[in-house]
Amino acid sequence: MNAQQHAYQPGWFDLFSIMVSGMLENAGEEESHAFLRQTGDDLAARYPLAEARTVQDLETQINLALARFNWGFVEIQPQENALTLLHMALPEGRDELAPALWRRALGAVFSGLYARWLRDQGGHAQVPLSCDAEADASLLLFRYQKGL
Template sequence: MQEQNYTQVAQEYYRQRHSTPGWQSLVQVLFSGILASAEDEDGRRFLTLMGGNLGRQHPLPVCATLGELEENINHILSRFDWGVVKIEATQQQLALVHIAWPVSPQGEDDELWRIALISLFEGLYAQWLQAQGGQPYVPLRWQESTSEGAFVFRYQNGL
């Protein structure tokens, strides 16, 4: 993956956006409730499934290039005020770097919030890539967070 300064991208994004505290609080309560009441892995699987459902409700148009894919994903993410994604490709994998994801309201349950968003984005991105012709046996998984806080998802056979 290329070394980039995602902090500038995040700062610019947050400067242009506003948050909707009521919706974020509702989502935070739902995320916390799901992850607290289900077994850890079951809660994550449920949120991943919900991300896939969201991807089916908001499908991407067919994309001929990675640039179009990135642009179309960012168009949908902008409607939700959910940050931006940068796609980095090598011959072996795609890395989707999700920058400026929604922060938890009032810093509540930050770790649960991050886990819930990561799970939701895994399902969302996997659904979109499969709809673009990706294979269901090729996993898309969160691998790490950058030092700037961006989520890095990898779409790679043999993960």
């Protein structure tokens, strides 16, 4: 899969994009991101994943859920004591919002989404999920690792 294979619906997505822009302008980035993380968590609760027995199963379940929204796809790379999630084919924001601000806002939503799904699959709430929205303009990099 690549970014060109993912189309985004106008209307609802435009509404979401405008809302994010307004939140950032009115509430600031920190407060907006807290709300967006909670929104991602709530969305994950509304769209729970089927039980995954392997990392490949987990990746497949997440990608099936993301496909419902046309929100790109994830590749999960297991490491000795961590999981790295690469979220690609990000939905593009509106022109009036700087791309870096948009990626960080999406990073907050996906942080809530992924953290809830990982907890629901047997992960621990004490294990943090970090997001690097600055490393690459075309993806979000998440790291699920104890002790971060």
